[in-house]
Amino acid sequence: xxxxxxxxxxxxxxxxxxxxxxxxxxxxxxxxxxxxxxxxxxxxxxxxxxxxxxxxxxxxxxxxxxxxxxxxxxxxxxxxxxxxxxxxxxxxxxxxxxxxxxxxxxxxxxxxxxxxxxxxxxxxxxxxxxxxxxxxxxxxxxxxxxxxxxxxxxx
Amino acid sequence: xxxxxxxxxxxxxxxxxxxxxxxxxxxxxxxxxxxxxxxxxxxxxxxxxxxxxxxxxxxxxxxxxxxxxxxxxxxxxxxxxxxxxxxxxxxxxxxxxxxxxxxxxxxxxxxxxxxxxxxxxxxxxxxxxxxxxxxx
Numbered sequence: 206x207x208x209x210x211x212x213x214x215x216x217x218x219x220x221x222x223x224x225x226x227x228x229x230x231x232x233x234x235x236x237x238x239x240x241x242x243x244x245x246x247x248x249x250x251x252x253x254x255x256x257x258x259x260x261x262x263x264x265x266x267x268x269x270x271x272x273x274x275x276x277x278x279x280x281x282x283x284x285x286x287x288x289x290x291x292x293x294x295x296x297x298x299x300x301x302x303x304x305x306x307x308x309x310x311x312x313x314x315x316x317x318x319x320x321x322x323x324x325x326x327x328x329x330x331x332x333x334x335x336x337x338x339x340x341x342x343x344x345x346x347x348x349x350x351x352x353x354x355x356x357x358x359x360x
Numbered sequence: 361x362x363x364x365x366x367x368x369x370x371x372x373x374x375x376x377x378x379x380x381x382x383x384x385x386x387x388x389x390x391x392x393x394x395x396x397x398x399x400x401x402x403x404x405x406x407x408x409x410x411x412x413x414x415x416x417x418x419x420x421x422x423x424x425x426x427x428x429x430x431x432x433x434x435x436x437x438x439x440x441x442x443x444x445x446x447x448x449x450x451x452x453x454x455x456x457x458x459x460x461x462x463x464x465x466x467x468x469x470x471x472x473x474x475x476x477x478x479x480x481x482x483x484x485x486x487x488x489x490x491x492x493x494x495x496x
Contacts, residue, residue, distance in 0.1 A: 307473055310488060313450045335413070339404060340438065342414050344490045346422050347473065352387050354417045 227251045254282040297324040311344040325351030332358040363388040397425040397493035427494035444485035448474030456483035
């Protein structure tokens with residue numbers, strides 16, 4: 206009698222397991238990921254209630270967030286995290302524009318110096334009197350560049 | 361030599377003044393506000409001594425001396441008089457001049473690079489902030 210109950214119980218639990226549709230779980234998990242813009246590059250596939258994550262995110266935090274978000278989805282037993290972390294290439298266009306806008310004022314008293322701006326780096330060419338160099342450097346350092354490359358001839 | 365080693369003296373002074381020191385990457389960044397112009401000058405003197413003629417391209421020193429609006433600032437041009445302009449920019453008309461060493465009043469520093477000042481004649485306008493230093 207006990208054995209039969211056990212078999213019945215097992216049979217029912219197997220039956221209830223089979224009711225879990227991987228495709229439904231996958232759909233839910235993918236929706237959870239899509240809700241977060243930082244995780245939009247992640248793809249989830251679910252097989253036997255095991256979720257596998259692939260795709261690209263910008264940082265480790267997003268990779269971990271994707272894993273915990275999917276782990277919390279109902280009927281996900283475990284998560285295999287194959288997400289790749291690829292930091293975005295920095296965009297310096299705004300910084301370059303800001304530096305260029307302020308550069309004319311900074312360079313006004315230094316007519317013999319040419320300054321070029323690229324990727325946040327100010328490159329100086331031309332010549333300058335030694336005593337004027339600290340003044341120029343202080344002005345340029347105040348513009349918040351990424352780096353200042355001094356190729357000046359100091360007289 | 362590591363940047364932190366090379367510029368230890370500069371970093372120590374920066375830390376003593378609670379400045380932000382970031383030595384990540386190939387450029388050492390020091391940012392913040394120090395209590396006086398003399399500390400700022402001292403930092404630049406140290407920087408220049410450790411890296412003569414600023415040739416190594418491995419430091420960004422963006423240090424401002426604390427100054428309050430309504431306070432006094434000194435004109436620190438090298439020899440010439442300082443232009444006071446109608447607006448913040450060298451393209452703006454000159455409305456007055458301040459002598460080297462003259463002490464004038466800071467009205468507003470809402471523009472980081474161009475401060476609004478009032479000179480001894482009561483003339484108001486904008487001066488390039490790098491040529492002004494707070495008077496203690």
